[in-house]
Amino acid sequence: MNMVVKRLDLSNAVPYHTGAFPPRSLDYEAILPALDDAAGSLARYDEKMKGMVNSALLLSPLRRQDAVSSSRMENTISTIEEVYRIEAEEDAYSSDPWRETRNDDVETFLYSRAMRMAEDAIREGQPLSEHLIRGIHQVLLSFGRGAQKRPGAYKVEQNYIGDDRRGIVHYVPVSPEQLG
Numbered sequence: 001m002n003m004v005v006k007r008l009d010l011s012n013a014v015p016y017h018t019g020a021f022p023p024r025s026l027d028y029e030a031i032l033p034a035l036d037d038a039a040g041s042l043a044r045y046d047e048k049m050k051g052m053v054n055s056a057l058l059l060s061p062l063r064r065q066d067a068v069s070s071s072r073m074e075n076t077i078s079t080i081e082e083v084y085r086i087e088a089e090e091d092a093y094s095s096d097p098w099r100e101t102r103n104d105d106v107e108t109f110l111y112s113r114a115m116r117m118a119e120d121a122i123r124e125g126q127p128l129s130e131h132l133i134r135g136i137h138q139v140l141l142s143f144g145r146g147a148q149k150r151p152g153a154y155k156v157e158q159n160y161i162g163d164d165r166r167g168i169v170h171y172v173p174v175s176p177e178q179l180g
Contacts, residue, residue, distance in 0.1 A: 008160065013169040018178065059119070067112035071104070074161060078108035087112075106144040114139040154179050 049055045064083045071078055082105040114136045121132055138152030150156070155176050162169040 007167060008162075009166075009168045010172070013160070013162070013172050015172045016174040016178075018174075060116075063115050063119070064112050067108050067115065071108045071111055075163065076104045076107050078102075078105045083109050083112055103144050107146065110140050110142060110144070110146075 049058070052058065061080075064080050067083060068078055068080050082102075086105060086109040117139055118132065118136050121135075122128065126132055134152045141147060141149055141151035158175055159173055160169040161171040161173065
């Protein structure tokens, strides 16, 4: 069996910053105004959420939009309308909610579902832990292209973020050896 090894262009790739995080020193004077603004915004947000009867009305669309935007960073192109359509078919107990669904749309939907699962678990008091992260990963890769990629387990091969068709790598994530 002949295997074709694809050459990757790593010339402009940004590597994972091994040993560079957290930074050794911070310019507190430069970051304190932004931290103050962020803390104020979070406090206002928290107060608005407390006053809502059903905070999911605000959070659900944001989670779906985050799924669409984050998926695009990995060249997975989908729309929020497709995420809603898949959710509606699943909620209606469709015998095949994935019928006529592109892989990109399934992956974006699964991203949204995994985030919802994490939110629910944390809201119920479950700590952010390795167990929760692996469970979320399992949901994320439960169907479609990711189903054969060890859902719920740490990676064993180096992966890259970039343009697969042209072999251009934009970012090199942490290596499998550094995860354990």
